[in-house]
Amino acid sequence: MNKKIFLKSMLAGMVALSFAACSEPDDEVTSINYKRNFSPVNLEARVVNQTQIRMIWSVVEGATSYNIEVYNDSMQFAGTPKTTFSVTNDQLPYTITGLEGEEWYSIRVQAITEGNDARTSKWAAVAVETGREQIFKDVLEEDLTCTSVTLRWPAGERADYITVTPGNIRHNLTDNEIAAGAVTIDGLTDDTEYKAVMTRGTKTRGTITFTTPLDLGGAIKVEADQSLTEAIANAADGDVLALMPGTFAIAAGEDAAYNNGSLKITKSITLRSAKSSDRAIIKGRITLENGASLDLNQVIIDATETDGGQIFNFTAEGEFDHLNIQDCQIIGASGQKGFCYVNVAAAINNITINNCLIRDIECNGGDLFDSRKGYIKSFTLTNSTLWKCATSRDIFRYDDASGSFPGVEAPNFTVDHCTFVDCGNGNANYRFFYLRFAGNKITFTNNLVTGFNNKRGFANQASTDQAPTLSGNYYWNTLNLVSPAEGNTEKISWFDEEGQNHVEDPGFADAANGDFTVSNEEIKYRGAGDPRWIK
Secondary structure: OOHHHHHHHHHHHHHHHHHHHHOOHHHOOOOOOOOOOOOOOOOEEEEEOOOEEEEEOOOOOOOOEEEEEEEOOOOOOOOOOOEEEEEEHHHOOEEEOOOOOOOEEEEEEEEEOOOOHHHOOOOEEEEEEOOOOOOOOOOOHHHEOOOOEEEEOOOOOOOOEEEEEOOOEEEEOOHHHHHHOEEEEOOOOOOOEEEEEEEEOOEEEEEEEEEOOOOHHHOEEEOOOOOHHHHHHHOOOOOEEEEOOOEEEOOOOOOOOOOOOEEEEOOOEEEEEOOOOOOOEEEOEEEEOOOOOEEEEOOEEEOOOOOOOOOEEEOOOEEEEEEEEEOOEEEOOOOOOOOEEEOOOEEEEEEEEEOOEEEOOOOOOOOOEEEOOOEEEEEEEEOOEEEOOOOOOOOEEEOOOHHHOOOOOOOEEEEEOOEEEOOOOOOOOOOOEEEOOOOOEEEEEOOEEEOOOOOOOOOOOOOOOOOOEEEOOEEEOOOOOOOOOOOOOOOOOOOOOHHHHOEOOOOOOEHHHOEOOOOOHHHHHHOOOOHHHOO
16 A cells, blocks of 8 residues: 555544544543632631631632621721631631620621632622620529519629619619629619619610519419409409418319309409419319400419310400410410400400410310400400411401491401411311401411421411511421412412422420420521520
């Protein structure tokens, strides 16, 4: 063969092989090695525990560590930083400690590759203001009298003065009090909620609230071996009954009309525990008539041995000012019909439930909060936990009795910062809000709902508020609240559309035993649910 022809053939074959090799998948470009690290993205600074800053960003590919610099100069980053940190990927997210309260901080982060300074990224920056410090310790019962309080904080932590309100009492701290981390402030009034603020310069170092105990000289003392029925019968309108520690059992038959353990309230009175640390227990149900108003404070209502009727029952027509339940525990039982019931033409100005634990009210034959023939101008449920209630019924029911109450204001329902666990979880044809009283308005905000799966979701009635106020709510293991469940053909009026982005496992500490302390950082940061579980 001619040498020229041979060489041309060989070259042509090499070119062909070259093209073939380029078409093989193994030789495709699958990554790009940039000369310099990218700056951290999705950078976020969250204030936790008032004076700590939790830094969050996406891991930078190729980075082995990150430099963090903290300044007090409003994003100028001039001069020497207040403090610096070097952290690795396995330390993310990183929490910065040792900062002051009520202070703006500018923070910047850059990605580092060990041994190669040329790959150091540009800075990513963020600014955030810390919250107020809280160095006060909890106020214990032994630190309270009717007219004084002893406030405590870590020994040696300095401050200038403490202000207590109401009363605008200012106490300038001495060196001895600072060294001891304790001060006693006198001149207070019994049965009063106070707020104490510790200040150094212009900064708050601690804020705490406390309530002085009830001075029994201004209330009627009721021992556990006395008849509560008789004590109420002997009380006058406006009286406060201070219930001493123990159990007050309402005997069967004391209210012949409603049977088995119903305590009848026919006047406006207050029932409260004399000692918040050892609360009185009322075993029974409560009925209200004759325009009575009732304030319950720090009492345990145990309805487990009653006939199963609603725990609070308005049983007579007429005008009622309020039912106010504060810091109480309400315990129902299997077969319990509901929490409260209005099946007469009673006009109630407001029902308020705050800072309460409510559990095991099955709602067998009734709804949890249930008004059939009455008018409730305002219903407010806040800072409370409801557990295993309305397991196959409506949580709120309010029938349209507006024809019996011409000219009244439209009723308002507010539910804020509450935790609902296994309420409305019967896969039944019920809903969260079954409200039909003309013009009703709903506000449902900052709540945590788990274990709900009734088919009609929040509402399925045109007469239920069609434009409720919804914000800040979180959901877990629920159906039909943020979107319809697969296969559900029931009519649902509206969903919490914002809640579709807030579906997270709260990480309860021990739900089976009633400890709903939240471990989910996002829910804690947003403060959703009953505040008692955010720690």
